Amino acid sequence: MLIFLIGFMGSGKTTLGKPLAARLGYRFIDLDKAIEEGEGSTVGEIFAVRGEAHFRTLEHKYLQDIVSHGGDLVVSTGGGTPCFGGNMELMNASGVTVYFKLSPAMLADRLSAAKVCRPLLAGKSPEELLRYIVDTLAVREAYYGRANVVVANPSRDVAKLVAILGPYLSRS
Numbered sequence: 726m727l728i729f730l731i732g733f734m735g736s737g738k739t740t741l742g743k744p745l746a747a748r749l750g751y752r753f754i755d756l757d758k759a760i761e762e763g764e765g766s767t768v769g770e771i772f773a774v775r776g777e778a779h780f781r782t783l784e785h786k787y788l789q790d791i792v793s794h795g796g797d798l799v800v801s802t803g804g805g806t807p808c809f810g811g812n813m814e815l816m817n818a819s820g821v822t823v824y825f826k827l828s829p830a831m832l833a834d835r836l837s838a839a840k841v842c843r844p845l846l847a848g849k850s851p852e853e854l855l856r857y858i859v860d861t862l863a864v865r866e867a868y869y870g871r872a873n874v875v876v877a878n879p880s881r882d883v884a885k886l887v888a889i890l891g892p893y894l895s896r897s
C-alpha cells in the first residue's frame with residue numbers, strides 16, 4: 726500500500742512521514758530528498774541552475790519510479806507535487822492520498838522560520854510570504870482537494886494519524 730502525504734510547504738509532510746512509516750512498519754521516502762540524492766544537488770540548486778520546469782520534470786520522473794516499485798511505503802511529497810504533470814491522478818490511482826490542511830496564517834508562521842531552504846519563498850518579507858501562501862493555496866486547493874483523506878492541522882502525535890488512516894489501510 727502506498728500512502729502519499731500531500732499539502733503546502735510547511736504542512737508537516739516530511740516531519741510526520743517518517744514516524745508514520747515507522748509506526749505502520751512501512752518504508753519511508755521523502756520525494757524532495759530522493760531527488761536531491763539521485764541528482765546530487767539540492768532542490769534549491771536545481772531551481773537556480775535548471776529552473777522550476779526542469780525540477781517538475783524530475784519530480785514527476787522520481788514519483789513514477791516510486792509508484793512502479795510499489796510496496797508498503799509512506800511518501801512525503803513536495804508541496805507542489807500534486808499540481809504538476811498529472812501527479813495527483815497518478816497518486817490517486819496508485820494509493821491513498823492524504824492532504825495535510827493548514828490555514829495560511831499557520832503555514833506562514835512555520836515557514837517564516839525556515840524559508841531560506843525553499844526557493845519559492847526565498848527573500849520574501851512576512852507580508853509577501855503570507856500573500857504568496859494565500860494566492861498559491863487558492864490555486865493548489867483544486868489539486869489538494871482531490872485527496873482521499875483530508876487531515877486538518879495534523880498533530881505530531883502520529884497515533885492520531887494512524888487512527889484516521891485505519892479504515893483506508895484495512896482495504897489493502
Ligand SMILES: Nc1ncnc2c1ncn2[C@@H]1O[C@H](COP(=O)(O)OP(=O)(O)OP(=O)(O)O)[C@@H](O)[C@H]1O
Nearest residue numbers: 733734735736737738739740803804835879880881
Ligand atoms: N504537527 C506539527 N506541529 C508543529 N510544527 C510542525 C508540525 N509538523 C511540522 N512542523 C514544523 O513545521 C516546519 C515544516 O515542516 P516540514 O518540513 O515537515 O513541512 P513539509 O510539508 O515537508 O514542507 P515542504 O513541502 O517544503 O517539504 C518544520 O519546522 C517542522 O518542525
Ligand SMILES: O=C(O)C1=C[C@@H](O)[C@@H](O)[C@H](O)C1
Nearest residue numbers: 734757768803804805843844
Ligand atoms: O511547494 C512547492 O512548489 C515546493 C515545495 C518543496 O517541497 C520543494 O519540492 C520545492 O521547494 C517546491
Ligand SMILES: [Mg+2]
Nearest residue numbers: 738739757801
Ligand atoms: Mg518536505
